[in-house]
Amino acid sequence: MATTAVALSERENYLNKEYGITSWLFTTDHKRIALLYLITITFFFFIGGFFALLIRLELLTPEGDLLLADTYNKMFTMHGQVMVFFFLIPAVPAVLGNFLIPIMIGAKDLAFPRVNLLSWYLLAIGGCLMIYTILSGGVDTGWTFYTPLSTHFLDTHVITAALAIFVAGFSSILTGLNFIVTIHRMRAPGMTWSRLPLFVWANYATSIIQVLGTPVLAISLMLVALERIFNLGIFNPQLGGDPLLFQHLFWFYSHPAVYIMILPGMGVVSEIVTCFSRKRIFGYKFMALAVIAIAVLGFLVWAHHMFVAGISLYAAMVFSLLSYFVAVPSAIKVFNWTATMFKGSISYSTPMLYAFGFIGLFTMGGLTGLFVAALGIDVHVTDTYFVIAHFHYIMVGGMVMAYLGGMHFWWPKISGRMYPEFWGRLAAMIIFIGFNLTFFPQFVLGWLGMPRRYWQYSPEFQVLNVLSTAGATILAVGYLLPMLYFLWSMRYGKAAPENPWNGAGLEWKISSPPVTDNFDETPLVTWEAYNYDELPQEVPVGR
Amino acid sequence: MFSNTFPLWPARASSISGPVDALFIFLLMLCGLMCIAIFTAIIVFAVRYRRRPGHEAIPIEGSNAVEFTWTLIPAGVFIIIFVWGAYLYFQERTPPKDSMDVYTVAKQWMWKFQHTEGQREINELHIPIGRDVRVIMTSQDVIHSFYVPAFRIKQDVLPGRYTIAWFRATAAGTYHLFCAEYCGTNHSGMVGDVVVMEPAQYQSWLSGGQAMGSLAQTGQGVFDSLGCSTCHRMDTQGRGPNLMGVYGKPVLLEDGRTVIADENYIRESILNPAVKVVAGFKPIMPTFQGIVSEDQVNALVAYIKSLNPQPVGPAETPTFKGPAASKADTRQR
Ligand SMILES: [Cu+2]
Numbered sequence: 099m100a101t102t103a104v105a106l107s108e109r110e111n112y113l114n115k116e117y118g119i120t121s122w123l124f125t126t127d128h129k130r131i132a133l134l135y136l137i138t139i140t141f142f143f144f145i146g147g148f149f150a151l152l153i154r155l156e157l158l159t160p161e162g163d164l165l166l167a168d169t170y171n172k173m174f175t176m177h178g179q180v181m182v183f184f185f186l187i188p189a190v191p192a193v194l195g196n197f198l199i200p201i202m203i204g205a206k207d208l209a210f211p212r213v214n215l216l217s218w219y220l221l222a223i224g225g226c227l228m229i230y231t232i233l234s235g236g237v238d239t240g241w242t243f244y245t246p247l248s249t250h251f252l253d254t255h256v257i258t259a260a261l262a263i264f265v266a267g268f269s270s271i272l273t274g275l276n277f278i279v280t281i282h283r284m285r286a287p288g289m290t291w292s293r294l295p296l297f298v299w300a301n302y303a304t305s306i307i308q309v310l311g312t313p314v315l316a317i318s319l320m321l322v323a324l325e326r327i328f329n330l331g332i333f334n335p336q337l338g339g340d341p342l343l344f345q346h347l348f349w350f351y352s353h354p355a356v357y358i359m360i361l362p363g364m365g366v367v368s369e370i371v372t373c374f375s376r377k378r379i380f381g382y383k384f385m386a387l388a389v390i391a392i393a394v395l396g397f398l399v400w401a402h403h404m405f406v407a408g409i410s411l412y413a414a415m416v417f418s419l420l421s422y423f424v425a426v427p428s429a430i431k432v433f434n435w436t437a438t439m440f441k442g443s444i445s446y447s448t449p450m451l452y453a454f455g456f457i458g459l460f461t462m463g464g465l466t467g468l469f470v471a472a473l474g475i476d477v478h479v480t481d482t483y484f485v486i487a488h489f490h491y492i493m494v495g496g497m498v499m500a501y502l503g504g505m506h507f508w509w510p511k512i513s514g515r516m517y518p519e520f521w522g523r524l525a526a527m528i529i530f531i532g533f534n535l536t537f538f539p540q541f542v543l544g545w546l547g548m549p550r551r552y553w554q555y556s557p558e559f560q561v562l563n564v565l566s567t568a569g570a571t572i573l574a575v576g577y578l579l580p581m582l583y584f585l586w587s588m589r590y591g592k593a594a595p596e597n598p599w600n601g602a603g604l605e606w607k608i609s610s611p612p613v614t615d616n617f618d619e620t621p622l623v624t625w626e627a628y629n630y631d632e633l634p635q636e637v638p639v640g641r
Numbered sequence: 642m643f644s645n646t647f648p649l650w651p652a653r654a655s656s657i658s659g660p661v662d663a664l665f666i667f668l669l670m671l672c673g674l675m676c677i678a679i680f681t682a683i684i685v686f687a688v689r690y691r692r693r694p695g696h697e698a699i700p701i702e703g704s705n706a707v708e709f710t711w712t713l714i715p716a717g718v719f720i721i722i723f724v725w726g727a728y729l730y731f732q733e734r735t736p737p738k739d740s741m742d743v744y745t746v747a748k749q750w751m752w753k754f755q756h757t758e759g760q761r762e763i764n765e766l767h768i769p770i771g772r773d774v775r776v777i778m779t780s781q782d783v784i785h786s787f788y789v790p791a792f793r794i795k796q797d798v799l800p801g802r803y804t805i806a807w808f809r810a811t812a813a814g815t816y817h818l819f820c821a822e823y824c825g826t827n828h829s830g831m832v833g834d835v836v837v838m839e840p841a842q843y844q845s846w847l848s849g850g851q852a853m854g855s856l857a858q859t860g861q862g863v864f865d866s867l868g869c870s871t872c873h874r875m876d877t878q879g880r881g882p883n884l885m886g887v888y889g890k891p892v893l894l895e896d897g898r899t900v901i902a903d904e905n906y907i908r909e910s911i912l913n914p915a916v917k918v919v920a921g922f923k924p925i926m927p928t929f930q931g932i933v934s935e936d937q938v939n940a941l942v943a944y945i946k947s948l949n950p951q952p953v954g955p956a957e958t959p960t961f962k963g964p965a966a967s968k969a970d971t972r973q974r
């Protein structure tokens with residue numbers, strides 16, 4: 099142990115090159131910025147998770163007894179805002195994408211390193227505003243800010259919350275812009291578009307959505323703030339405004355945002371499944387096309403959140419049909435991951451367990467999407483726990499699984515240390531079980547008709563709610579574990595070799611942790627992506 | 642299945658709930674099969690091709706034929722589901738012609754119902770079995786949503802306009818009414834009961850309570866007291882158009898458009914008369930925004946709808962039936 103520790107500290111890398119707080123706060127190294135993001139979003143993940151636990155505890159009994167109604171409303175509002183804007187959206191792109199995209203394409207850094215740092219500051223400023231909102235009494239608009247409730251009927255901290263998200267939105271826009279330019283301009287010689295890892299394709303598609311969609315969110319939140327301050331009549335029907343206009347604007351961003359939250363996760367899973375099956379991805383071209391198709395079609399389905407909101411019959415039909423179109427590329431992805439395992443050499447290492455979990459839960463989330471896209475059924479289940487369960491299967495079952503899978507997969511590269519494999523697998527299993535116990539009962543609850551955002555509910559819903567709360571406590575344990583052993587491994591973990599999994603990507607051809615410039619000399623890429631058939635089959639670490 | 646402490650299926654009490662459940666069950670089976678297929682494949686692959694000494698992965702490139710197959714087959718299946726779902730939705734959104742109307746005003750945090758016969762109820766809605774019921778709804782403040790799980794219907798209730806839900810109840814009983822759109826502090830307390838009664842029982846419920854005019858008669862009172870009748874006369878001499886028979890007919894507007902005079906049009910004509918001006922008239926009608934309450938607007942609308950040379954349905958004709966004290970009815974669970 100002692101010798102490895104010495105060996106580690108001797109080798110210069112991005113972590114030990116400089117010390118001191120300013121070397122972090124003023125860094126332009128994409129890897130260090132990725133770690134700044136990691137700390138930020140982990141912090142917010144546990145805040146959002148804490149709110150979720152309070153929600154689940156309140157719902158243990160039908161009566162509203164643990165929290166006041168207003169407090170409960172603040173809990174689900176801020177749970178949503180924190181998790182969506184300060185965890186899920188930045189999670190994979192800003193942490194793993196920031197760290198890996200330049201390395202995966204053979205570049206020294208992102209195209210605009212200082213803009214990258216600015217992006218983090220914007221998220222941090224937005225985060226501070228969010229914390230201020232929480233500490234000064236919170237906000238209870240629902241994360242959706244529906245008007246005229248948010249504009250005329252609440253006197254909580256709507257404006258600071260909107261501002262927090264507004265500022266964080268610019269972080270997202272700048273990150274997206276940075277990625278697009280980087281992927282276009284900074285690829286190493288030989289790294290053609292058709293050789294890009296699918297993780298890069300996924301983040302590219304995500305960036306397009308971030309750049310095109312987020313400004314609309316910024317505009318709609320700004321209009322909410324303006325209407326509150328100056329009593330304008332944009333959304334207020336009393337002054338000739340239209341409350342549905344807000345919903346159109348909001349979902350025009352927030353539906354694509356769902357894909358901001360899942361596409362990067364799909365990219366992670368493509369990397370893991372190939373590596374731990376020792377196989378090329380099945381249908382590379384279709385996988386790359388699918389993410390682009392999802393990003394484009396994702397902009398055309400926003401009104402499927404509004405089937406009972408009062409839109410016209412025929413508009414609803416068009417949006418329903420388009421929603422089925424966007425399901426096609428998602429299905430293609432699931433089939434191709436499965437086919438990639440066919441005749442592979444499949445390892446049950448921790449990242450792969452997360453990938454299994456992702457495929458299973460994403461499949462269920464996607465298939466229940468077929469229910470809610472069916473107009474006649476959506477009328478019954480929209481705004482109920484069915485929808486809550488559906489999107490948590492995608493966002494938590496999908497994205498968080500992928501994020502954790504990716505964190506385990508690349509942790510050796512990021513930290514230069516191995517995490518304890520036993521604990522890794524155990525946590526993955528606990529999370530899988532806890533997740534299903536939390537959210538599966540919610541499908542039943544929704545089908546029975548329990549509306550979402552209910553502080554008290556009819557007694558016949560109790561048994562299922564108790565199951566869900568029990569699951570949430572298990573899930574909480576599952577999420578704490580990785581945080582603990584990751585921290586532990588930074589000091590006590592085995593030193594990670596350059597390529598512990600025998601991965602095919604460029605990131606596995608440089609030292610762990612990488613040096614500041616990533617590569618000693620610009621690599622020349624002469625191989626196709628995922629050329630596992632050309633790599634040795636035995637793997638240094640793990641089975 | 643239908644146990645009270647641990648139910649797995651919601652009560653089925655409207656003409657649409659059977660068809661909705663049919664599609665739901667179809668999707669459950671289809672998606673169940675898909676899940677089984679995918680999960681089996683993953684588990685079989687993971688076990689059969691598990692990493693072990695002496696086992697090596699066999700490279701496979703992918704295949705266009707396979708890709709197109711699993712693109713086109715799901716796409717085809719999705720279109721079938723879409724058509725089925727859209728067909729149901731079309732029915733849910735298209736009320737039959739001679740339905741009975743109930744006017745609804747939602748506000749933080751209660752449901753107010755006005756029957757055309759004159760009864761008013763709060764958080765409780767009595768309706769007969771087998772009758773098509775249209776719920777004509779508006780909100781006094783924020784957006785709410787009218788949701789009766791046993792009927793499988795839901796419709797958001799917006800301030801500043803009418804939205805309409807309709808259903809035909811098929812089984813007597815008391816069913817949940819939920820507000821399904823988050824509307825502030827007491828959202829989860831904005832609940833009530835829909836009481837579905839046998840027609841005879843419903844009739845006696847209607848005739849219970851003290852006498853008071855029908856909704857249309859109330860509307861007539863408002864119409865006269867607000868001076869609407871000074872401009873709108875039952876001949877062609879008024880400064881405003883004759884409202885006799887206007888409901889349901891196309892109206893030619895000053896800007897050349899033609900609109901159908903439905904509830905929303907009449908409502909808008911009262912609250913925002915300048916938006917749609919009838920051809921041949923001057924925009925002299927004052928707005929009654931802030932002067933009439935939502936309940937009064939409903940009464941006015943009911944009155945104008947009742948001004949029909951040939952009454953559309955019995956519900957529209959003014960009748961003399963009193964409201965019922967809602968506690969007086971027999972509750973069934
Ligand atoms: Cu409500």
Ligand SMILES: [Cu+2]
Pocket residue numbers: 785786820821822823824825827828829831
């Ligand atoms: Cu509500």
